[in-house]
Amino acid sequence: MEINDELIDHIAHLARLEFEGNEKESIKTDLRNIIDFMSKLNEVPTNNVEPLIFMTDELSDLREDVAIQSISQEEALKNAPKKDSDYFRIPKVLDKNQ
Numbered sequence: 001m002e003i004n005d006e007l008i009d010h011i012a013h014l015a016r017l018e019f020e021g022n023e024k025e026s027i028k029t030d031l032r033n034i035i036d037f038m039s040k041l042n043e044v045p046t047n048n049v050e051p052l053i054f055m056t057d058e059l060s061d062l063r064e065d066v067a068i069q070s071i072s073q074e075e076a077l078k079n080a081p082k083k084d085s086d087y088f089r090i091p092k093v094l095d096k097n098q
Helices: 006-013 021-041 073-077
Strands: none
Touching: 006 021
């Protein structure tokens, strides 16, 4: 794969980045090093290796999903700067006229 200025500009555009001068040359060098390193993986014999799906055979012990009420509605609204009976009041976010 050829790493040229057009490729760097395209990648920079996709990532919404800008590279100039020495930065562009540095990125080209880094990208070449990454591709060279990844190509070394092709030298590893993987003929009889099964794909790795999980890093371990252990199962996760997850807790039971139990709904509990840890705070009452009155406690939640107690320190609210603005409230309206059972709800928090917040500033209007959307304007229907726009």
